[in-house]
Amino acid sequence: MLRTRSLLPPLLFTIAYAVVSLSVTNSYYQLILTLVPVWAVFGLSWNLLSGYTGLISFGHAAFFGIGAYATALGQIYFDLSPWLLIPVAAMLGGIAGLLIGFPTFRLQGHYFALAMLAYPLAILYVFEWLGFQEVTLPIKRDAPIAYMQFSDPHLYTLLALVIMFAIIVLTQIIERSRFGMALLAIKQNQAAAEAAGIDTLAWKLRAITLSGAIAGAIGAFYAQVLLVVTPQSVFGMLVSAQALTVAMFGGVGTVWGPVIGAVILIPLAEILNAEAGTRFPGIQGVIFGFAIVCVILAAPEGLFWKLRDLLRKRLALKPAAVDVAGSAAVNVATLKPVSRQRAATGEVVLEVRNLSRSFGGLKAVQDVSFKLHKNEILGIIGPNGAGKTTLFNLLNGFLKPSEGEILIDGRNMSSERPHAICKAGVGRTFQVMRPFLRMSILDNVVVGAYVRARSGEEARKLAVDAVARVGLSVMADRVAGELSTKELRLMELARALAGQPRVLLLDETLAGLGHGEADEVVAVIQQLARDGMTIAIIEHTMQAMVRLVDSFLVLDHGAVITEGDPEAVTHDSRVIEAYLGKKWVAHAPH
Amino acid sequence: MEGFLQALAAGLLIGAVYGLMCVGLGLIFGVMRVINFAHGDFMMLGMYVAFYLFTAAGIQALFGNTVGPFVAILLAGPALAVFGYLVHLTLISHVSGTRTASLEGEGHYAQLILTLGIALILQNGGLIIFGSVLASIRTPLSSSAWELGPFFDMSVFLNKARSIDAVVSLAIMVLLSLLIARTRIGKSLRAAADNPTAATYMGIDVDRAHRTAFALGCGITAIAGGLLATNYPFHPFVGLEYVIVMYAGVVLGGMGSIIGAFWGGMTIGLVQQMSTLILPTQLQNAAIFVVFLLIIFFRPQGFFGRMVERT
Numbered sequence: 001m002l003r004t005r006s007l008l009p010p011l012l013f014t015i016a017y018a019v020v021s022l023s024v025t026n027s028y029y030q031l032i033l034t035l036v037p038v039w040a041v042f043g044l045s046w047n048l049l050s051g052y053t054g055l056i057s058f059g060h061a062a063f064f065g066i067g068a069y070a071t072a073l074g075q076i077y078f079d080l081s082p083w084l085l086i087p088v089a090a091m092l093g094g095i096a097g098l099l100i101g102f103p104t105f106r107l108q109g110h111y112f113a114l115a116m117l118a119y120p121l122a123i124l125y126v127f128e129w130l131g132f133q134e135v136t137l138p139i140k141r142d143a144p145i146a147y148m149q150f151s152d153p154h155l156y157t158l159l160a161l162v163i164m165f166a167i168i169v170l171t172q173i174i175e176r177s178r179f180g181m182a183l184l185a186i187k188q189n190q191a192a193a194e195a196a197g198i199d200t201l202a203w204k205l206r207a208i209t210l211s212g213a214i215a216g217a218i219g220a221f222y223a224q225v226l227l228v229v230t231p232q233s234v235f236g237m238l239v240s241a242q243a244l245t246v247a248m249f250g251g252v253g254t255v256w257g258p259v260i261g262a263v264i265l266i267p268l269a270e271i272l273n274a275e276a277g278t279r280f281p282g283i284q285g286v287i288f289g290f291a292i293v294c295v296i297l298a299a300p301e302g303l304f305w306k307l308r309d310l311l312r313k314r315l316a317l318k319p320a321a322v323d324v325a326g327s328a329a330v331n332v333a334t335l336k337p338v339s340r341q342r343a344a345t346g347e348v349v350l351e352v353r354n355l356s357r358s359f360g361g362l363k364a365v366q367d368v369s370f371k372l373h374k375n376e377i378l379g380i381i382g383p384n385g386a387g388k389t390t391l392f393n394l395l396n397g398f399l400k401p402s403e404g405e406i407l408i409d410g411r412n413m414s415s416e417r418p419h420a421i422c423k424a425g426v427g428r429t430f431q432v433m434r435p436f437l438r439m440s441i442l443d444n445v446v447v448g449a450y451v452r453a454r455s456g457e458e459a460r461k462l463a464v465d466a467v468a469r470v471g472l473s474v475m476a477d478r479v480a481g482e483l484s485t486k487e488l489r490l491m492e493l494a495r496a497l498a499g500q501p502r503v504l505l506l507d508e509t510l511a512g513l514g515h516g517e518a519d520e521v522v523a524v525i526q527q528l529a530r531d532g533m534t535i536a537i538i539e540h541t542m543q544a545m546v547r548l549v550d551s552f553l554v555l556d557h558g559a560v561i562t563e564g565d566p567e568a569v570t571h572d573s574r575v576i577e578a579y580l581g582k583k584w585v586a587h588a589p590h
Numbered sequence: 591m592e593g594f595l596q597a598l599a600a601g602l603l604i605g606a607v608y609g610l611m612c613v614g615l616g617l618i619f620g621v622m623r624v625i626n627f628a629h630g631d632f633m634m635l636g637m638y639v640a641f642y643l644f645t646a647a648g649i650q651a652l653f654g655n656t657v658g659p660f661v662a663i664l665l666a667g668p669a670l671a672v673f674g675y676l677v678h679l680t681l682i683s684h685v686s687g688t689r690t691a692s693l694e695g696e697g698h699y700a701q702l703i704l705t706l707g708i709a710l711i712l713q714n715g716g717l718i719i720f721g722s723v724l725a726s727i728r729t730p731l732s733s734s735a736w737e738l739g740p741f742f743d744m745s746v747f748l749n750k751a752r753s754i755d756a757v758v759s760l761a762i763m764v765l766l767s768l769l770i771a772r773t774r775i776g777k778s779l780r781a782a783a784d785n786p787t788a789a790t791y792m793g794i795d796v797d798r799a800h801r802t803a804f805a806l807g808c809g810i811t812a813i814a815g816g817l818l819a820t821n822y823p824f825h826p827f828v829g830l831e832y833v834i835v836m837y838a839g840v841v842l843g844g845m846g847s848i849i850g851a852f853w854g855g856m857t858i859g860l861v862q863q864m865s866t867l868i869l870p871t872q873l874q875n876a877a878i879f880v881v882f883l884l885i886i887f888f889r890p891q892g893f894f895g896r897m898v899e900r901t
Contacts, residue, residue, distance in 0.1 A: 056698065103887055110625060114841050115886050118879040121834060125876035237830060241627075241706055248703040281722070282826075285714025292707035293681065300685050300700035 010168040013259075014161050021157040030153040031225075032270045036262050037157075037164035038222050039246050043258025044167050045214035046243035049207050051253040052180060054187035055108075059116035060243045062100065062123055063093040063212040065235035067219030069127065072135045072229045075147070082148040086220045093216015094209045101208035105201060108190070117240075124235035137227045148224050156225050163221065164259070167214060171255045174210075178450045178459070183207055185447045187253070189434035195396050197422035197451030197499050215243075249292060251304025260303055265292075346374035348410075349534045350395075350426070350503050355404035357394055364390040366559040367404070372503065377529050378536045379549035379566075383578055387558035388538045389431060392505050395536075396428050397421040408503075422451055427501030429492045431508045431538075437481035441472055441491050444480050449498035459498075466498035467491075469531075470524050486517040490524065497528070504528070506537040510544050518544045546570060554578065592744045597863045599738075599746050605859025606756035607817050609852035610763060611832065612839030614811030616851025617766075619840055621783040621803035624686050625698070627705040629811060629836060630829025631712035632670060636812020637819045637828070638716065640666035641725050659729045660758065663816030667809040674808025678801045681708065686800065709829065716826030724823040732820055755817040762813060763852055766806075770848060779803055783846055811836075838882040857881075 021033045042064060050056045067089035074085040104115050140147040150156060174180045182203040185193035194200050223229045233239070250261030268291065272284035299306035350372040357365045365387045372378055380388050393399045395406060397418035406414045408424050416424075427448075436444050445463040453459035467476050470490040475483075480491065489509055496504055506525070510518045522544055529535055539545050545552075545566070552569040554562050556578040562569060569575055615629050643649050644662035653661050685700035731750035739745040770776035781789040782799035790796050815832075818824075839858050843850025858878055865877035 056702065107886065110619075110623070110845065111841065111886065113625065114837050115883060117834065117837065118882050118886075122876045122879035122883070125873055125879075129870060129872040129876070237834070244702060245706060248699045252699050280718060282714035282717030285710045286718065289707045289710030289712075289714065292710070293704060296700055296704045296707065297681070297684050302699070 006172055007169065010165055010172070010255075014165045018158060018161055021161075022154055027153055028274065030157060032267050034153070034157045034160050034225055035270070036266045037160040038218055038225070039242055039266050040259045040262035041160075041164050041167050041218040042215060042243050043246035043250070043262055044164075044171055044255070045211045045218065047247045047252065047254075047258050048171060048174070048214065049211035050244075051247060051257065052175075052183035052187060053204060053207055055105075055204070056113040056244075057116040058113050058237075058240050058244070059100075059119040060211075060215055061120035061235050061237070061239035062116075063096055063215035064219035064222070064239055064243075065120060065123065065127075065231070066096050067093050067216030068223035068229050068234040069132065069135070070216070071220035071223050072137055073132075075137055076135065081146050082220065082224050083146070086217050086224075089220035090213040090217035093219070094213035096216070097208040097210075097212025098205060100212070101205050105204050105208075117237075120235045120240060121237065124231045127231045127235065133230060135229045137223065137229075139227075149227075160221065160225075163218065168255055168259065175255065177456065178453075179203065179206065181447045181450055181459075184253075184436060184439075188436050189430075191398060191418075192430055192434055193447075194398070194418035195422060195428045195430075196448045196495065197419045199417075199419045245292065248302055249295060251302030251306075254304050257302050257304045264303075346376065348372070349374050349408070350536075351407040351410075352395070353405045353407070355391070355394060355401050355406065357390060357399055357402050364558050365394060365401075366557075368555070368558075368560050369404075370553055370560070370563065372534055372536060374502075374534055375529060375532060376534055376551070377525070377549045379545045379552045380536060380538045380555065381540070381542065381545065381552060382555035382561075384540075385557075386555040386578075388555055389507060390558070391555070392428065392507055392536075392538065395421075395505060396426055419451075422499060422501070425500075425502040426505065427496035427499050427503070428505040429489075429496050429507055429509055431511065435480040435483075435488055435491060438479060440477050440479055441483070441487075441494075442467060442476040444491055445494045445498045448495035451499040462500065463494075463498050466494040469497055469528065470494045471520075485512050486521065489513065489521055493521075493524065501533075503534045503536070506535060508538055508540070510539055522548050542570065592746075593867055594864075595744060595746050597867055598860070599748055600752075601860035601863030602856070603748065603752040603756045603859075604863060605856035606759040607752075607814055607855075608835060608839060608859040609855035610759040610817070611811050611814035612836050612843065612851040612855035612858075613763065613766065613848055614807040614809070614814060615836040616807075616840045616843065616845075616848055616854075617779075617803050617810065618807035620846040620848065620851075621779050622686055622800045624682065624701045625705070625837075626682075627702065627833065628709035628712060628829075629705075629807075630831070630833030631709045631716070632674060632808045632829075633811045633815035633832060634716060634824065634826060634829040635673065635712060636666045636670045636808075636815040637727075637824045638720055638725070639669050639812065640816035640819065641727050643669075644727055655729055656731060659727045659816075659820055660754065662727070663813055663819075664758075666816050667813040669809075670812035671805040671809030675801060675805035677708065677808075678804040682804065683797060683801065713827050713829065720826055722825060724825055725819075726821075726823040727816065727819045729820055749821070751820045755820060758817060759814065762810065766810065767849065775802060835878065838878060842882065842885055 017037075021030070024030050024033060042060070045063070046057060046060050067086075070089040070092050071082050071085040074080045074088065075082065100116075100119055104112060107115055140149055144151060182193065182198045182200075185196060185198055186200050186204065190200055219234060223234070226233075246261030246265055247258040248261070249265055250259065251257030265288075269284065269288050272287055276287070277284045295303065348371045352371075353369050355365055355368045356363065368391060370378070380391065382388055390399065394401050397413075397416050397420070401414050404414070405412050408421070408426065411424070413421055413424060436447070442460075442463055445466050446459050449459040449462040449466070453462055464473075464476070467473055470493050472487065472490055472494060475487070480488065483491065493506070493509065509525070510521060513521060525535060525537070525548060537545070537549065549566060551565050552563060553560060554569060554572070554575050561574045561578060562572050564572075611633065614633075615626070618624065618626055618629070640659070640663045643665055644659050647662075649662045649665075650658045652658070681704060682701070685704055729751055731754065735747040735749050736753065737745050737747055770779060778789070778794045778799045779802065781792065781794050782796045782803075786796045789799070815824075835858055836855075839854035840851045841854070842857055843852065843854030861878055861881050862874055865874050869877055
């Protein structure tokens with residue numbers, strides 16, 4: 001939750017800003033000072049969706065414009081007060097977010113970004129056609145306060161600051177909550193997030209609804225400040241671009257990014273406009289454009305991150321690097337080769353019956369059946385393209401099987417979504433690692449803990465525990481970007497463990513590791529099994545696997561060619577043929 | 591019925607030019623996966639280059655009013671290609687291609703904001719240099735038409751300038767297809783688009799392929815812009831109006847498909863012209879976006895694209 005300490009910077013900033021703005025008497029500068037928090041809030045609204053989830057929206061003007069028109073038309077036709085209309089605008093913005101998000105979230109990447117572009121522009125033309133080319137808000141001389149028409153422009157600035165402060169605090173709360181974690185996980189790897197038990201669609205819809213509500217409210221306020229609304233000024237592409245610009249310039253995915261961006265860019269643009277624009281029309285845009293280009297070439301991820309990295313580098317020089325090399329080794333040394341309860345006698349945790357999946361004519365997985373007993377380590381091997389990862393994708397719900405069933409504790413889960421399967425107790429790691437590079441090991445693992453945890457503290461506790469189980473406790477505060485491949489693999493393992501699965505699906509966890517490193521990871525996996533975990537692991541290389549697993553399942557061309565204990569499988573001629581080709585079968589020891 | 595045929599003809603003619611315009615962007619987008627917000631402004635620049643080549647550089651005097659504009663337009667292509675090459679070299683390459691692997695979101699944020707900055711410079715720079723007066727590249731052909739028919743008492747009129755525009759567009763499209771299918775440059779472009787990492791291993795200079803794509807894309811769109819300018823007056827901010835049409839076309843056609851971008855642009859042209867039959871003119875553009883959204887929902891990979899998902 002939010003500590004009072006983190007409230008301090010936004011509070012100080014807001015107060016300082018208020019003091020500065022109260023000392024300004026020029027009404028034009030006062031307007032600029034009001035617009036800075038307005039665009040900062042709009043940038044924050046954009047950031048909440050696009051900065052944290054990575055789904056770039058080019059269409060935030062849709063929400064902004066809906067809010068602006070709602071407050072303008074509400075005053076004209078129903079004589080309502082903006083104090084009421086701004087919350088209404090927020091609600092309409094939220095509803096619009098939900099309505100737009102639901103169909104559009106089926107798209108990913110550039111498709112999402114470009115589809116979003118279409119909404120405000122389609123609405124723009126509709127408003128023009130309806131005859132709302134220029135809507136002027138009615139002047140209420142008799143009740144200026146009730147209609148938010150202050151004679152003192154300072155009040156607009158202060159009101160804008162209050163909104164900005166509220167949104168900054170809201171963003172900070174979200175950033176540290178389950179909500180923020182879910183969004184970050186989606187940004188990093190949507191598939192992995194689903195596999196970690198996060199209902200990605202639900203979280204994305206919440207994000208766009210909230211984002212739309214904020215944009216709607218600030219659009220309404222903007223209309224109130226300017227007292228005139230035109231389709232181009234609230235739905236136009238430049239409005240959406242403004243949100244992108246302040247957020248990306250300042251730094252994406254952080255509370256301060258849009259604020260920094262707005263504080264620098266809005267006054268710069270406005271002052272250039274006033275000073276240079278009258279003498280040389282266009283010169284202000286050129287200078288503004290040059291400023292953006294130069295800064296982004298120097299700090300491609302935005303000013304905030306550039307400054308933070310610089311600060312970090314400066315600070316990092318002081319404390320000596322903690323020596324952590326010994327930690328994992330100690331871990332290995334303490335492990336004793338305790339023989340586990342032999343697998344086949346345990347209860348069946350996961351059962352696969354006649355599982356098949358084809359892509360067009362290609363049968364990627366054909367009629368695969370096996371049982372995974374409690375405490376067992378099952379090695380799934382086979383040459384490239386044998387269907388191993390496809391099998392995992394079927395098991396954890398990324399793919400729907402064409403035929404067959406997957407039973408978890410006897411319950412058929414074959415048509416469930418990944419996050420549901422994760423909740424049922426199946427965790428998984430990925431061949432391609434996608435760590436959150438700027439976050440610490442512990443924070444990376446916390447993301448995975450939220451499936452089980454009800455509160456932030458509980459999630460943290462589960463994460464600390466999971467980090468300890470893989471032997472990374474000593475370096476838990478280190479940033480993931482500085483880790484070696486082995487440490488990253490262990491961290492991924494911890495992330496899967498934090499969700500407290502009963503079955504772990506490990507996809508090439510040993511890939512890319514040196515000999516000694518692989519042994520350390522193998523030791524960790526063995527310890528997990530000793531603690532009662534059931535594990536299925538995919539691997540190419542036989543060597544490490546032979547010592548690790550209780551039994552093998554060998555796939556080739558999507559079908560099971562054999563299964564059994566390591567001894568039998570490694571001598572099976574079909575296995576040798578699949579791996580090395582026919583001619584080697586003759587050389588194999590029998 | 592006559593109205594329908596007339597709108598169909600107009601849609602096909604304008605669609606061919608839109609198609610070419612989209613192909614320019616599609617080439618950049620398909621090969622580099624960079625959303626270039628400044629592309630409409632590159633086109634604006636192409637229009638002005640063609641305009642000044644025609645009026646001020648003696649092409650009008652040399653080739654006359656009928657052929658002259660088209661010569662100027664075709665020359666604007668290489669001019670903008672050089673310009674695009676330089677912009678990529680000095681700016682875009684710093685936030686795209688092989689340098690972005692370490693950046694947040696693979697550098698997409700930086701690319702967007704950079705191209706937005708470039709767009710601002712081009713638009714406002716254009717305002718300073720060219721002024722805000724509407725310009726156009728008029729030829730006598732712009733205001734005369736061929737009459738097709740009459741078929742069953744109905745005649746379809748084809749604007750001569752627009753018809754030649756469409757023919758030129760198709761010709762360039764054919765040349766580009768040949769370039770991409772047959773030449774070494776085309777091969778490296780396709781490889782870089784398909785899998786940049788693998789292309790690098792095969793000895794293809796991916797950054798150079800990107801630069802080629804960017805230059806070609808700018809040149810092609812500049813020609814399309816010049817062709818449009820024979821019928822539509824333009825101003826320094828005209829890019830904003832077209833950049834959206836371009837993206838709609840590229841997405842409709844399927845990202846990464848050059849021929850798809852052409853058909854996407856064609857579709858936009860047709861939708862725009864046909865919608866005049868049933869919708870008020872102000873809603874013409876709204877119709878484009880609604881069709882765009884519908885297609886994106888029901889066939890997100892576009893007409894010719896393929897969906898690739900990686901875990």
